[in-house]
Amino acid sequence: MPDHTILSPFAEPLRRALRARAADGAVPPLADVDPHATPGFDGDKADGKAALATRSEELTRLQELLFAQSTRADAAGPAPSVLLVVQAMDTAGKGGIMRHVVGAMDPQGVDVAAFKAPTQEERAHDFLWRIRPHLPEPGFLAVFDRSHYEDVLVHRVRGLSPLATVEERYGLIRAFEEEITAGGTRIVKVMLHISKEEQRERLEARLDEPEKHWKFNPGDVDERAHWDAYMDAYRIAMERTDTETAPWFVVPADRKWYARLAVQELLIETLQGLELTWPEADFDVEEQRRRLAAG
């Protein structure tokens, strides 16, 4: 059997184990989720790193299979695509996810978009205006490093928009994501969940190394004073925008190796769910062999 039959290192599908919405339909407070836990995974850090390397081959294969769909000429509609949304408090490990999980795939079929504070031009438009150009093309996997959710997270906590506007946006986001899904895009939304204490240690580590100073932003310390409000804003956002087709997952992230392994597996499960097959040749293979042999 080929390598890609290697099983998931997790005891159960992560789409179930890490889903933000509980079986009773509610999204529990983030205080109920232990950021240091490793749901579904039995091993330690060394096991986790080994599993990441092994499963990376499967993710790479599945992403190539997705990319191959873009060449289908016979498709009834556009080829499928995948959108991974990553949200988190600062230092929670978004960068590591980009390097170690996203970076392991073929850059030809993967687009990473980092959404920073909006420009003046972007602020002059609807909050989804700057998002649309970065949606995945058919066959592509797009990754959002922050996203349209900033407009209901920081905007809610810091009052950057009136509360009524924030409230309206949850519905606009649901409609937006429903539209994207209808167009053939599978959406996976991840919140990397770290503890406030772990964040302090990571920020201190950045101060300890001059080569990391450029990553430190004093504004990140300001935000710590609003930690509980952020956790609440995350819970509300997930409660209001988690749907069957655009689900939210809470990934414990105090252990970086676990968060990476979990996001990798969520991508694998999503790609497997597409049940893709390699496109068949739309040409005569033997005829092409003869033409090649002739010159």
Place this chain on the structure above:
Amino acid sequence: MPDHTILSPFAEPLRRALRARAADGAVPPLADVDPHATPGFDGDKADGKAALATRSEELTRLQELLFAQSTRADAAGPAPSVLLVVQAMDTAGKGGIMRHVVGAMDPQGVDVAAFKAPTQEERAHDFLWRIRPHLPEPGFLAVFDRSHYEDVLVHRVRGLSPLATVEERYGLIRAFEEEITAGGTRIVKVMLHISKEEQRERLEARLDEPEKHWKFNPGDVDERAHWDAYMDAYRIAMERTDTETAPWFVVPADRKWYARLAVQELLIETLQGLELTWPEADFDVEEQRRRLAAG
């Protein structure tokens, strides 16, 4: 000494060894360059693969250093950026360069743009119109998988534009690249050089594996009939657009491992040439430590 002092595995700078323009100022015909050679590298395939892994750390470090520049608030002008243009005949190994060289860097600071046959909208505009949006932002490394050079390569060989138009484009490209350079972008242009025989073997290999059929395009076989015309069009394009600030390099590519190692080293040399340093803190480190300790 830190790891990054590990020396280049090449006997001399590749910017000299692989430069398309010879010392006498002319660009010799591609028939004079052995696609199977490994200029400047003494080892075999195993050595080459080991060197690629080792040097990957240095490339990653330099690319992070480039990315860090984008946070400089005190900059006199925009932060520097790098543009790698990769051109080649089909199967020459562009995909492998993207996966193994470009893919080893942090996807957060790297943008890959693949230029396929232009759309109707793109054809309605100047040939550089679709290129501009993909130029690197300050601190970024952009990679073009094919580029504006298609408009003087396939257009010349297949007569897609009048010859006078193609002739005019060389000058337009020089002016365009001069403008980009003036804006702070270092340009590296690479032609992956394979033999016609090696291409035949690679195309046959795609036919042998049903999982690779989606990568096979019968049109690629048609192009083989124009091989010599393509080699001539490449030579003319390099002759007319190789400049000190936007140089062309011919990378022998019959051995995939060599081509990857060489492109990696050309990127390293380019980044080293920027002589970047880590941005210094624009905040009081001790004050931030106190604030963090307080909460």
